[in-house]
Amino acid sequence: MAEWxxxxxACGWQGPEDQYYVGCPKCEGFLEVALAKIPSxxxxxxxxxxxxxxPVMPFDPVANDLASYEDIExxxxxxxxRLSADLDVELWFKDExxxxxxxxxxxxxxxxxxxxxxxxxxxxFVFSSGNTGTSLARxxxxxxxxxxxxxxxxxSEKRVATYRQFFDPDFVKLYFFEGSNDECxxxxxxxxxxxxxxxEGGFSNYARREGLKLFGLELALxxxxxxxxxxxxxxxxxxxxxxxxxxxxxxxxxxxxxxxxVQAEICAPMVNAWxxxxxxxxxxxxxxxxxxxxxxxxxxxxxxxxxxxILKPIMDEVGGAFVAANDQEIHDGLRALYRxxxxxxxxxxxxxxxxxxxxxxxxxxxxxIKEGTITRGSRVVLNVxxxxxxxxxxxxxxxxxx
Numbered sequence: 001m002a003e004w005x006x007x008x009x010a011c012g013w014q015g016p017e018d019q020y021y022v023g024c025p026k027c028e029g030f031l032e033v034a035l036a037k038i039p040s041x042x043x044x045x046x047x048x049x050x051x052x053x054x055p056v057m058p059f060d061p062v063a064n065d066l067a068s069y070e071d072i073e074x075x076x077x078x079x080x081x082r083l084s085a086d087l088d089v090e091l092w093f094k095d096e097x098x099x100x101x102x103x104x105x106x107x108x109x110x111x112x113x114x115x116x117x118x119x120x121x122x123x124x125f126v127f128s129s130g131n132t133g134t135s136l137a138r139x140x141x142x143x144x145x146x147x148x149x150x151x152x153x154x155x156s157e158k159r160v161a162t163y164r165q166f167f168d169p170d171f172v173k174l175y176f177f178e179g180s181n182d183e184c185x186x187x188x189x190x191x192x193x194x195x196x197x198x199x200e201g202g203f204s205n206y207a208r209r210e211g212l213k214l215f216g217l218e219l220a221l222x223x224x225x226x227x228x229x230x231x232x233x234x235x236x237x238x239x240x241x242x243x244x245x246x247x248x249x250x251x252x253x254x255x256x257x258x259x260x261x262v263q264a265e266i267c268a269p270m271v272n273a274w275x276x277x278x279x280x281x282x283x284x285x286x287x288x289x290x291x292x293x294x295x296x297x298x299x300x301x302x303x304x305x306x307x308x309x310i311l312k313p314i315m316d317e318v319g320g321a322f323v324a325a326n327d328q329e330i331h332d333g334l335r336a337l338y339r340x341x342x343x344x345x346x347x348x349x350x351x352x353x354x355x356x357x358x359x360x361x362x363x364x365x366x367x368x369i370k371e372g373t374i375t376r377g378s379r380v381v382l383n384v385x386x387x388x389x390x391x392x393x394x395x396x397x398x399x400x401x402x
Contacts, residue, residue, distance in 0.1 A: 003036035004058055006206070009310075017058075020119040022201040030310060033058050033206055038251040043221055049073060050110065053217045056249045058210055059114055069143050070110040072099060074218055077381075082339045087369055088376040092227070093342065093384045094219065097352055101138050101163050103131040103386030104239075108211030109139030112200075115207040116146040125149045125192040126200040127185045129298045130159040131386050132208075138166035145171050149197060151188040154178045158391035159297065180290060181235070181300045202236060203307040209242050216246025219381065220255070227257045229374055231365050232383040233357040234261040234322075235301040237270065237311045239383070244314045257381070259320035260374070261311075262364030264296040268324040270308055274315070275322075281308040295330040295356055297392055321373050325363035330356060331397060333363030337384075338401040347402055353393055358384040 006021065007014045010029025024031055039055040047054060049070050051061035059066060078093040096104035113136065116124055126136060126148060133150045140148040147170075152160055154176045160167070167174065177187045185202070192199035203209070219230070232239050240259055247256035263271050272285035286303045290296075315321065325333065337343050337354045347353055361382055368374040395402075 002039065002054065002056055002058065004033050005036070006031045007034040008032075017119070020116070020121050020198060022199070022204050030204065030306075031206055032245075033210055035249055038249070042217070042250045050107065050214050053214060053221075056217065057111070057214070058207075059111065066114070069114065069139070072106055074222055075099065075104075077223055078340075078342050080340045080342075080382075083336060086336075086339065087366065089365075089369065089374065090377070090379040091365070092225075092379070092381045094215075094381055095342075095384050096215075097346070097354065097384055097387040101131075101134045101166060102352060102389070103135060103355075104212070104215055104383065105131045105135035105386070106138065107135075107214040108132065108208045109135040110143075111211035111214075112136055112205065112207040113139040113143055113146065113148075117143065121146055121198055123147045123149060123197045124200055125151065125188050125195075125197050127151045127181070127188040127202070129153055129181055129184075129300065130156045130389060131298065134160065134163050134166060137168075137172040138163070140171040141166050141168040148172045149175065149191070149195075151175045151177055151184050151191065153181065153184050156297070159389035162389040180302065182302045203238055203241075203304070203310075209238055209245065212239050212242035213246045213249070215239070215383075216243040217250070219243070220247055220250060220252060225379065226255065227381040228378040229260055229380045230257045230383070231260040231262065231361050231380060233299055233361040233364075233385060234263055234270065235299045236304045237261060237307045239385075240311050240314060240320075241307070244318065256318050258318050259315060260361075260364055260368055261315070261320070261322045262361045263322065263324050264293070264299045264330065264360055265324040265326040266291045266293050266296055267300050267302060268322075269302060269304060270311070271322045271324040273308055274312070279309060279312055281305045293327055294394065295327045296360075297356055299357060299360060321368065323364045323367050323371075323373070325360050325367065329363035329367065330360050333361075333366065334359035334393075334397060335401060336362055336366070338398065344402060353388040353398070354384060355386045355388045356392060357386055358382065361385070
């Protein structure tokens with residue numbers, strides 16, 4: 001097991017997790033998991049699933065029987081031969097669609113719910129537009145508690161129904177709210193206060209960030225190649241932080257790839273702040289409203305003000321960038337995912353289709369290559385972060401490809 005404490009990035013406070021903290025107990029600043037030392041062996045192959053990485057994670061499968069709580073395995077790396085030739089790069093798909101709930105957020109589920117169990121927290125309010133909520137619900141159902149109170153935009157009701165088997169009503173209570181992501185976040189906080197139930201914290205929740213760190217550990221420690229660029233769609237940007245921390249926690253910070261964070265153009269506050277050279281997210285970077293679009297179901301967080309100041313120094317350090325993709329570019333990105341045989345075959349075998357979020361990320365890759373941000377010949381890893389859920393796609397968008 002890793003020896004670890006919590007540490008505040010703002011005031012330097014450091015101490016054990018003796019209760020469920022959202023912010024620093026001294027200054028309410030940003031808390032991170034701090035390892036006491038870098039382990040010589042960050043992978044323990046006597047364990048299975050995510051528990052192999054326990055030497056650099058805040059859980060202990062050696063002293064505690066955790067094996068029944070999670071069974072996800074490594075996800076495949078797929079070389080996109082035709083798309084690589086089209087784009088003149090070496091493009092790899094990291095296929096997270098094979099996860100139980102069809103999304104990479106399953107990596108967050110156990111770590112987040114186990115944190116509640118360890119701190120004897122019986123109930124938690126969470127906002128989610130679909131993927132995070134489904135993954136947390138899966139873990140709550142699999143672990144038989146603690147109880148999850150999940151606030152979901154009314155527009156995502158069909159998306160949640162895609163994996164109804166993960167929503168045991170004894171452990172997951174759903175609240176559908178008519179509003180944007182930001183309005184749903186506010187509603188979650190209001191209900192939390194009103195009912196006296198803790199709120200989850202979003203980007204401030206170290207357990208979610210540590211959960212997605214498992215993706216970075218898998219990329220760094222189990223793949224026999226190194227990539228030049230890592231690309232993912234972003235709303236709040238937890239994955240950017242988590243990838244960088246994975247490399248830092250195994251003492252390979254200098255090997256962290258350059259990171260491209262891709263937002264939908266109709267809601268691109270981080271792109272606006274980045275282009276402005278700003279260290280913080282200001283009101284002028286935030287869209288006044290988010291125009292409805294059939295191509296943007298999840299990436300609709302208007303004001304990720306807590307995360308951007310943390311992500312900006314990381315992107316500066318690794319030489320990364322933020323870009324935005326418009327509806328037509330997302331449409332073209334979705335179709336481009338089917339240039340290679342892999343996702344066509346996956347659809348025929350399982351009925352799963354790529355989600356709009358990885359299509360947005362691929363659209364960002366195409367734009368970054370055209371603009372010279374990603375140089376030709378680069379090895380690029382695309383996080384195919386999740387499968388489409390019910391109601392996400394119009395099959396006519398994929399005419400002639402399936």
